[in-house]
Amino acid sequence: MTANAFDEDRKKSNAAGMNAHLAKPLDVKRLIGTIEELYKQNL
Known part of the structure; x- marks a missing residue:
């Protein structure tokens, strides 16, 4: 969970290997x- 909600932040999360944003x-x-x-x- 983050306060960063921009599309760029979501892309950075995905690139870092996060499962969700x-x-x-x-x-x-x-x-x-x-x-x-x-x-x-x-499962």
């Missing part, structure tokens, strides 16, 4: 959806 302010539904998606990928 969630910006503040936190959207709880998106957070839960992201966790579920990552969990399914790692």
